[in-house]
Structures are given as C-alpha cells and as structure tokens.
Amino acid sequence: MKTQKEITISGVGGQGMILCGTLIAEAAAVHEHKKATLSSEYGVETRGTFAKSDVIVSDEEIYFPDVTEPDLVVCLHQVAYARYSGKIGDALLLFNSDEVAPDAVAQGPQKGLPITQMAKELGNPQTTNILTMGIIAGLTKVITPEGAKEAIRKFFQGKSDKVIALNEKAFDRGYEEGAKLQEDAI
Amino acid sequence: MxxxxxxxxxxxxxxxxxxxxxxxxxxxxxxxxxxxxxxxxxxxxxxxxxxxxxxxxxxxxxxxxxxxxxxxxxxxxxxxxxxxxxxxxxxxxxxxxxxxxxxxxxxxxxxxxxxxxxxxxxxxxxxxxxxxxxxxxxxxxxxxxxxxxxxxxxxxxxxxxxxxxxxxxxxxxxxxxxxxxxxxxxxLDIFERPEPTGDPKDYRPYDHSNGLAPLSHFGSPYIFKVNGSMHDEWGRPCARPDNADRIIRHLSEKIEAHAEEIAITRRYNMDDAEIVLICYGGAARSALSAMKKAREEGIKAGVLQIVTLWPVPDQEIREAIAQAKTVIVPELNLGQYIGEVEKRNEKNIPVIGVNRIDGQPIVPAQILAEVEEAAK
Missing domain, CATH: 3.40.50.970 (Thiamin diphosphate (ThDP)-binding fold, Pyr/PP domains)
Structure with missing residues (x-):
C-alpha cells in the first residue's frame, strides 16, 4: 500500500520548477506537518536545458528523495515531455499545452492545460510556476490552499502587496483547474 | 526548543x-x-x-x-x-x-x-x-x-x-x-577551545606530553608560531630525527587513538540482519529505501551507516561483518570505501559493491536487486 505521493515537475531551467516544488514541499512539511522532500536536477546552463524537481510527501520517513513511482508528472516544456511521455505507466502526465505538442498517440493518461495563457490572462506570465503549484494542489490535495498561501506569502515576504496578491490569485486559478481535472478523473 | x-x-x-x-x-x-x-x-x-x-x-x-x-x-x-x-x-x-x-x-x-x-x-x-x-x-x-x-x-x-x-x-x-x-x-554541547594558563614564557603550543596543548590565539600573551615545516614544542623549526618521528606519530595518534570516541555510526534493522548494507552520505538514503523494500519481501536486510568515515569505525564494521552472510557497499564512485570493509573481512564473506559514476544517484532498485540476489 503506497502511503506517499510522488510528483515530478519538469521543464527547462528558468521556468521556476524548483520554486514550485519547494513551496509545495514546504507547505506540506510546515503547514500540514507531513514528511516532505524536494530534490532537483539541473544542468550547468542556468537556462534552457532539462531541469526538474521531485516532490515527495508522506506520512512516513522518506529515504530516497527522488521520484521512482510517480503519481503525477508535470511537463512544462517539450524537452521534459519527450523524456517522460510513455514512460511513467499509469501516472498522469500533465503538460503545458502552450509549450508542448503532445504525441499523436499518447501512452498512459495525459492532459494538457494552457498554463502560459492562463498566467498571461492573470496579467503576468511569470506566475506560471505558482499557477502550476495551484494545479498540483487542486489535483493531488497534498497541500491545502491555506498552507500553500502561507508558503507563498513567506516566500514573497518584502515584496509589494500587489505581487503577493497576484501570486495568491495565480494559485487560486490553478487550484480551480486542478480540482476540475480531479473531478474529471473520478 | x-x-x-x-x-x-x-x-x-x-x-x-x-x-x-x-x-x-x-x-x-x-x-x-x-x-x-x-x-x-x-x-x-x-x-x-x-x-x-x-x-x-x-x-x-x-x-x-x-x-x-x-x-x-x-x-x-x-x-x-x-x-x-x-x-x-x-x-x-x-x-x-x-x-x-x-x-x-x-x-x-x-x-x-x-x-x-x-x-x-x-x-x-x-x-x-x-x-x-x-x-x-x-x-x-x-x-x-x-x-x-x-x-x-x-x-x-x-x-x-x-x-x-x-x-x-x-x-x-x-x-x-x-x-x-x-x-x-x-x-547543544559546544566545545570551546581552552586557553593556556600559567606563565606565558613557559607556553609550548606543541608540547603534547600531558594531552593536547591548548591553542592560544594571536594577540594574546601566549605567543605561538605556526610552521608548516617540522617544528619543536615551541613551534620553532627543528629537523632532529627524533622530533620528526614524534610529531608525525602524534599527528596520527591524536586522532587514531580516539577513533572509537570519534566514530559515529547508525544501525537500522541490524539485530537480525544477514545482508548488511554499509553506506554513507547521499547513497545511504538509497540503501535505507532498498532495505525497507527488502524487509517487506521478508529478507533480513540491515543498514550500517557510516557517519564518521575517517578515522574508520573499525569495531562497528567488524561487528557487521561478523553477523552478516553478505555485505553490500553502495557508493557513488568506483569503490572507495569498500576497501576499508574488505580490509576487515577476515571471515571472507562476499563483499559486493554497487557503484554508480554517471552523475545520477543510485536508485534503490539497483541495491535491492543485489540484496535479492544475495538472499537467494
């Protein structure tokens, strides 16, 4: 019986996957009092090549901190999609349809969302990562919106109220989409 | 708190x-x-x-x-x-x-x-x-x-x-x-450097005849010299053979003689373990994961995690070998610490390395495969 949730957030360097994963894991550890880890992989280039962060949330001690049996893989870029599509069994692959052209015949469950477009509609494409955080939270329920927002506020501490409000809004927008996806799955 | x-x-x-x-x-x-x-x-x-x-x-x-x-x-x-x-x-x-x-x-x-x-x-x-x-x-x-x-x-x-x-x-x-x-x-227990006492004229920062001499600090009346070359009790250059012999033995012994005190190891499921994973650092996380899965399969696997790599926790490694049928040493190198295990393997049991050098962590499945093989 699997007692832990394993989530990979992948894309290319610069898309904010590590921040997205960190805030999820932090919210789970600090606000939900669960065990949580965040490990990451990146290249020597700071931008443009494959990068990912692995979030594990569990009720028990987490030993190996990399995702080996994913529940959800998020792909924010074609490079990441190519790496995971068809290789993650029954886990859901969620991709950013603004960045990824999916395989004509995809193996396993896949779902695309126009995450960049959604972020632009909120007024700032830089909110893509927090929007993604919201989608993951709505879909997996590994963290609550309250915990997530505390983590967001802590990270953006010192920034203007406008920036904090925008990111909270981005989280809510993502959460809504994620919750819808979960209902679809049921 | x-x-x-x-x-x-x-x-x-x-x-x-x-x-x-x-x-x-x-x-x-x-x-x-x-x-x-x-x-x-x-x-x-x-x-x-x-x-x-x-x-x-x-x-x-x-x-x-x-x-x-x-x-x-x-x-x-x-x-x-x-x-x-x-x-x-x-x-x-x-x-x-x-x-x-x-x-x-x-x-x-x-x-x-x-x-x-x-x-x-x-x-x-x-x-x-x-x-x-x-x-x-x-x-x-x-x-x-x-x-x-x-x-x-x-x-x-x-x-x-x-x-x-x-x-x-x-x-x-x-x-x-x-x-x-x-x-x-x-x-927290914090060890603070003891200051020398007595007449500053008699301060000898490298006289360890009564345990380690306290280290003074620059600016204090207890003056000392730091010298990369061989030195006497005062820190002055000294090339006498007996002095060189004394210093080199001291540099080794002041640590090796306290190896057991310095040794930190952790034992997981070791009480009945027949297959022992000896590991450290990031690879210990993979080993613990593999051990947990092996236990779920009914295999008597345990982990001896080495925290103090040097000086080597001699006794702990010897005890692990004594109870084991097989020892597995996962490392993110071609086998650097396994040599320390092998040196202590007087029983001549199988000591198997699981090594990875491609820049990726050892996944638990790699270790588990070796554990399952050893359990056959």
Whole structure:
C-alpha cells in the first residue's frame, strides 16, 4: 500500500520548477506537518536545458528523495515531455499545452492545460510556476490552499502587496483547474 | 526548543556552523556548494561574524588558518576542484594543528567533471588529499538535519583534537530540501577551545606530553608560531630525527587513538540482519529505501551507516561483518570505501559493491536487486 505521493515537475531551467516544488514541499512539511522532500536536477546552463524537481510527501520517513513511482508528472516544456511521455505507466502526465505538442498517440493518461495563457490572462506570465503549484494542489490535495498561501506569502515576504496578491490569485486559478481535472478523473 | 524549518542541506550547514560558534568564513563559491557561501554571507554579519569572498580556494584555506589562529572558529565550503586547491594549505592546518572545518559538497569529477551532478568521488582524497602521513576527521551527512547537527560535531571535534575536519557532503544532500529542527543553544554541547594558563614564557603550543596543548590565539600573551615545516614544542623549526618521528606519530595518534570516541555510526534493522548494507552520505538514503523494500519481501536486510568515515569505525564494521552472510557497499564512485570493509573481512564473506559514476544517484532498485540476489 503506497502511503506517499510522488510528483515530478519538469521543464527547462528558468521556468521556476524548483520554486514550485519547494513551496509545495514546504507547505506540506510546515503547514500540514507531513514528511516532505524536494530534490532537483539541473544542468550547468542556468537556462534552457532539462531541469526538474521531485516532490515527495508522506506520512512516513522518506529515504530516497527522488521520484521512482510517480503519481503525477508535470511537463512544462517539450524537452521534459519527450523524456517522460510513455514512460511513467499509469501516472498522469500533465503538460503545458502552450509549450508542448503532445504525441499523436499518447501512452498512459495525459492532459494538457494552457498554463502560459492562463498566467498571461492573470496579467503576468511569470506566475506560471505558482499557477502550476495551484494545479498540483487542486489535483493531488497534498497541500491545502491555506498552507500553500502561507508558503507563498513567506516566500514573497518584502515584496509589494500587489505581487503577493497576484501570486495568491495565480494559485487560486490553478487550484480551480486542478480540482476540475480531479473531478474529471473520478 | 528548536525551530522547525524547511530548508536546503547547504543552508542548514551554515546554520549549524553558526550554532557551533563559527564566526568566520572565507571561500570561493562553487557548484554545488555555493548556497553555503551565499547563506554565510547573509547570516555571519547578522551574528557579528565575517564573510570574506576570496580570490581562490588556496587563499580561502590560508584565510581560515589565519582566522582560527586569531581565535575564531572558521569554515569554508567547496567542491572537488576547490578541494584540490585547498589540499596544500590543508596540510599547513594539519601540521600547525589549527582547528577549522572544510565543507566539500561532492560533485562528479575528476577535474571540473559534471558540475551539477552528485558523486562521492572524494572519499579517499578527503583522507589523503594533502601529502604526508597524518590523520584527519571526515564526517558524512545524509539528511538536512545532519547538515545542522553534524556541523556542530565537526567544530567540536576540530577544536577538541586541534585538527581540520572535513565535512564531506554530496550534491544529493547539499541540495536536498526537507524539514530540520534548528536546535537552540541550550540543546547543544559546544566545545570551546581552552586557553593556556600559567606563565606565558613557559607556553609550548606543541608540547603534547600531558594531552593536547591548548591553542592560544594571536594577540594574546601566549605567543605561538605556526610552521608548516617540522617544528619543536615551541613551534620553532627543528629537523632532529627524533622530533620528526614524534610529531608525525602524534599527528596520527591524536586522532587514531580516539577513533572509537570519534566514530559515529547508525544501525537500522541490524539485530537480525544477514545482508548488511554499509553506506554513507547521499547513497545511504538509497540503501535505507532498498532495505525497507527488502524487509517487506521478508529478507533480513540491515543498514550500517557510516557517519564518521575517517578515522574508520573499525569495531562497528567488524561487528557487521561478523553477523552478516553478505555485505553490500553502495557508493557513488568506483569503490572507495569498500576497501576499508574488505580490509576487515577476515571471515571472507562476499563483499559486493554497487557503484554508480554517471552523475545520477543510485536508485534503490539497483541495491535491492543485489540484496535479492544475495538472499537467494
């Protein structure tokens, strides 16, 4: 019986996957009092090549901190999609349809969302990562919106109220989409 | 009561160093250790300490020796390429018996290698990287909590045994983020450097005939010299054969004679273990995961985690071999610590290495496959 949730957030360097994963894991550890880890992989280039962060949330001690049996893989870029599509069994692959052209015949469950477009509609494409955080939270329920927002506020501490409000809004927008996806799955 | 935080291993090392009383950092940032420099540059000035961005790693190590000789607990952080550059002055710290802590967040080598990828290729370099006979203390963390707790231990050992200590982390643990409790000062035992007493004229900083001589600090009336060349009890150059013999034996014995006291190991499911995984650092996380799965399959697997890599926890490894049918040693190198296990394998049981050198962590399934094979 699997007692832990394993989530990979992948894309290319610069898309904010590590921040997205960190805030999820932090919210789970600090606000939900669960065990949580965040490990990451990146290249020597700071931008443009494959990068990912692995979030594990569990009720028990987490030993190996990399995702080996994913529940959800998020792909924010074609490079990441190519790496995971068809290789993650029954886990859901969620991709950013603004960045990824999916395989004509995809193996396993896949779902695309126009995450960049959604972020632009909120007024700032830089909110893509927090929007993604919201989608993951709505879909997996590994963290609550309250915990997530505390983590967001802590990270953006010192920034203007406008920036904090925008990111909270981005989280809510993502959460809504994620919750819808979960209902679809049921 | 400590403070519950979610943070990165590298960050927790900085907090651990500060909690241990360190107030000086000199370094040259390098992936995957840079966050130690980054957080030290922010945190040290907040507690009255000093962060110095140096021109390179040679200068960094020299600055550490100077700061420690002036009485401050000092540390630096680097990775393999920087460790190579620090090796020269590490020897000065060994010879001068100057306490300091050198963090090495290991990445794939040799040379610049794979800058962002994990490895454990510096295990023997940490032991023997600087030339000449000597002993040294090397600690290996496997969690963010370790990064805090063991950093305090590293400083305590360093001060107590008047030696550089290498804090041998790796990219997996350095960049891992997880929960940590930053213990409050009253929860920590901190070893403070004893000051010399008596007539300053009689102060002999290298006279260890009555236990380790206390190290004074520059500016105090107890004057001492730091000399990389062979020196007498006063620190003055001395080339007498009997003196050289005494000094070199002392540099080794002051640590090796206390190996059991310095040894830190952890035993998991060892009581009835027949297949024992001997591991350390980031690879210990993979081994623990594999052990848990093996137990679920009914295999009597256990883990002996080595935290003090050097001096070698001799007794603990011997006991593990005595009870085991097979020992498996997972390492992110071609087999650097397995030699220490094999040296103690008088029973001649199978000792199997699980090695990975492609810049990726050892996945638990790789270790589990060996465990299952051994259990057949």
């Amino acid at each position: 400590g403070e519950f935080r979610f943070m990165q291993g590298n960050e927790a090392m900085t907090e651990g160093a500060i909690a241990a009383g360190a107030r000086f950092y000199a370094g040259y940032p390098i992936t995957p250790s840079s966050e130690v420099a980054e957080t030290s540059s922010i945190r040290l000035p907040q507690v009255g300490g000093l962060y110095v961005q140096m021109e390179d790693e040679i200068g960094s190590m020299a600055a550490l020796i100077g700061a420690s000789a002036a009485g401050k607990k000092a540390y630096t952080a680097t990775s393999g390429p920087g460790l190579s550059l620090m090796a020269e002055n590490l020897g000065v710290a060994v010879m001068g018996e100057i306490p300091c802590v050198l963090i090495d967040v290991q990445r794939s080598g040799p040379s610049t290698g794979l800058a962002t990828k994990p490895a454990q290729g510096d295990v023997l370099q940490a032991r023997w990287g600087t030339h000449g006979d000597h002993s040294i203390i090397v600690l290996s963390p496997s969690s963010v909590q370790d990064c805090f707790d063991l950093m305090v231990t590293a400083f305590n050992y360093s001060e107590k045994y008047r030696t550089p200590v290498i804090f041998l982390s790796d990219e997996i643990i350095g960049h891992l983020r997880e929960q940590v409790i930053l213990k409050s000062p009253e929860e």
